Amino acid sequence: MTEKKTPTEATSEVVVPERTNSRRRFLMGAGAVVGTSAVAWPMAGCQPAAEPAATPTPAAAPAHKAPSSHVAPGQMDDYYGFWSGGQSGEVRIMGVPSMRELKRIPVFNRESATGWGATDFSKKLLGGRMAGDTHHVHLSYKDGTYDGRYAYVNDKLTARLARIRLATMECDKIVEIPNSQGTHGIFPQRHKTGLVLCNSEFRTPQVNDGRDMKDPSKYAAMHTAVDGETMEVKWQVMVEGNLDLCATDYEGKYSFACCYNSEGGVTLEEMMAADLDHLYVFNLAEIEKAVAEGKTITVGNSKVPVVDARGADSVYVMRIPVPKSPHGVNIDPTGKYACCAGKLSPTVSVVQIDKIADAFAGKIKPRDCVVAEPEVGLGPLHTAFDNRGNAYTSIFIDSVMTKWNIADAIDQYGGGSANPIRAKVDVHYQVGHTNASMSETKEADGKWLVALCKFSKDRFLPVGMLHPENDQLIDISGDQLEVVHDGPTFSEPHDAVIVRRDIIETIQVQDRKDERFAMYEAWAKEDGVELQSTNKVIRKGGNKVRIYITSQAPKFGMNEFSVKAGDEVQIIMSNIDNVQDLTHGFAMCQHDVSMIVNAQDTQSITFTASSQPGVYWYYCNWFCHALHLEMRGRMFVEA
Numbered sequence: 001m002t003e004k005k006t007p008t009e010a011t012s013e014v015v016v017p018e019r020t021n022s023r024r025r026f027l028m029g030a031g032a033v034v035g036t037s038a039v040a041w042p043m044a045g046c047q048p049a050a051e052p053a054a055t056p057t058p059a060a061a062p063a064h065k066a067p068s069s070h071v072a073p074g075q076m077d078d079y080y081g082f083w084s085g086g087q088s089g090e091v092r093i094m095g096v097p098s099m100r101e102l103k104r105i106p107v108f109n110r111e112s113a114t115g116w117g118a119t120d121f122s123k124k125l126l127g128g129r130m131a132g133d134t135h136h137v138h139l140s141y142k143d144g145t146y147d148g149r150y151a152y153v154n155d156k157l158t159a160r161l162a163r164i165r166l167a168t169m170e171c172d173k174i175v176e177i178p179n180s181q182g183t184h185g186i187f188p189q190r191h192k193t194g195l196v197l198c199n200s201e202f203r204t205p206q207v208n209d210g211r212d213m214k215d216p217s218k219y220a221a222m223h224t225a226v227d228g229e230t231m232e233v234k235w236q237v238m239v240e241g242n243l244d245l246c247a248t249d250y251e252g253k254y255s256f257a258c259c260y261n262s263e264g265g266v267t268l269e270e271m272m273a274a275d276l277d278h279l280y281v282f283n284l285a286e287i288e289k290a291v292a293e294g295k296t297i298t299v300g301n302s303k304v305p306v307v308d309a310r311g312a313d314s315v316y317v318m319r320i321p322v323p324k325s326p327h328g329v330n331i332d333p334t335g336k337y338a339c340c341a342g343k344l345s346p347t348v349s350v351v352q353i354d355k356i357a358d359a360f361a362g363k364i365k366p367r368d369c370v371v372a373e374p375e376v377g378l379g380p381l382h383t384a385f386d387n388r389g390n391a392y393t394s395i396f397i398d399s400v401m402t403k404w405n406i407a408d409a410i411d412q413y414g415g416g417s418a419n420p421i422r423a424k425v426d427v428h429y430q431v432g433h434t435n436a437s438m439s440e441t442k443e444a445d446g447k448w449l450v451a452l453c454k455f456s457k458d459r460f461l462p463v464g465m466l467h468p469e470n471d472q473l474i475d476i477s478g479d480q481l482e483v484v485h486d487g488p489t490f491s492e493p494h495d496a497v498i499v500r501r502d503i504i505e506t507i508q509v510q511d512r513k514d515e516r517f518a519m520y521e522a523w524a525k526e527d528g529v530e531l532q533s534t535n536k537v538i539r540k541g542g543n544k545v546r547i548y549i550t551s552q553a554p555k556f557g558m559n560e561f562s563v564k565a566g567d568e569v570q571i572i573m574s575n576i577d578n579v580q581d582l583t584h585g586f587a588m589c590q591h592d593v594s595m596i597v598n599a600q601d602t603q604s605i606t607f608t609a610s611s612q613p614g615v616y617w618y619y620c621n622w623f624c625h626a627l628h629l630e631m632r633g634r635m636f637v638e639a
């Protein structure tokens, strides 16, 4: 028998740590450089196995009233949550505040359910790569708020940026970022659907062809601009420091990137050495001017123009010194402040954005743009906002969310007596990202906050060696922070945005406006057929066979067809049902073929027919009808 405590027993043993007192040791004077005393802390946080239940930060007592997040059966949520999917390579859609998972959108991953990674279109986008690591998902903007058209998501693993068309919630574009590894922070411009800025976190030799491998002083990183409409890479800025998280202002003037490795180190110790690193500010107008005037280079095989901004501050880039190995940078909903979380410093550095022009002009020092540096807790990572002038910073090492007031932080920094800290709440445990409802827009509404916790430890039934993570929902509508929901998640959403539901308008049957339809139409034209009415086998010469087939519940348009052993078979299937949610699939036994075809959609998939002659059943693998099981047919593979 294991000696498991009931939740009640666990709660009764709660010893609330004296957080306030322990934090005093790290208090710093305004503008002071943080010492190295905080350095040891994150290491403890990185080794959760070494800190077992001996020092738990247990849950608050369970509330017995219905939580404010309760969404009754049959009721719908007020918000769409777009969660990145981490190592799964996907994007997830959650309902907020219920925290119910509504959909998974495959992006950089192979997914059996939909055939993503196997269909012709997805293979074309993926180019043979079948793994990804999505960290940051952001939506396209107009006039400082979401326009409901696109979501963008990074792939850290292969330095790519993908776009999801929100009408269909499907990925429609993927672009690879040249001269980059570890594409991490991304952020779209907020005044219109303009550029999507992408940071390479890992510095590499430029050109990375075997030269300078052992000389990290020659490594550099890229801040890359992708056109959010065409998804073409427009330009890159080369800088010496690594670039972590990204943000844009509300006016289209600047983009921001945190640099935690100003040392240019390649080992942990080297990267942590300096007490000050940088918040980079990119001057977009000056960069675009340089690109237009051809003051650029190219790097390696890439044709993308590169502005070389390595070294000192220039008209292109300014480096604002901030303590220490900073991580997240977030812009408040008024557009006035950039908040850069210290990670190895217990502070958030607040940059007043309208001072930046003077710093670029040399009238003030870059550091003079910092107007507050409140102490928020050990290991601050990311900051979200409400519509009442408050900020909410996720504190990794302390496992808390800290609510603080921006105006009071500025007052305190200027020598005033205000205490900016408003409230703290324990979260469970080791919170990474946080975000609040509409927080990344000028329409922040201060209702809900999520804390995406990296470890759940004792919060859920154990399920083997890997525990779920824990996405906690916090009610921020009052003065205090109230944790109202635990949401276990599988590997490993990093970030999320919470979007008012009226902004998103999806289609219920395919409108055939996706880019991939041009591909199907071209094939149909070549073969002289109509996609949505043709059931026909067309031999293309050699061993290539194209098969047009329709589906309408509960039947395929073709009951059987014949191919030869080893043929390259392309199935082009059109679902001609015109009914919401009437999805069919096409699955071919023993051939690794499985794909979804939604109402009025067309999809195609190519495979090699077995070398073993015989009967192979194909069937509909998405439930569509009482006779769904009978919706099948035979492929005859002839010798």
Ligand code: CUK
Pocket: 135, 136, 184, 245, 327, 381, 382, 432, 433, 494, 495
């Ligand atoms: S993150 Cu990607 S490694 Cu804070 Cu957005 Cu953690």
Ligand code: CUA
Pocket: 551, 553, 554, 555, 583, 584, 585, 620, 621, 622, 623, 624, 625, 628, 629, 631
């Ligand atoms: Cu068609 Cu199931």
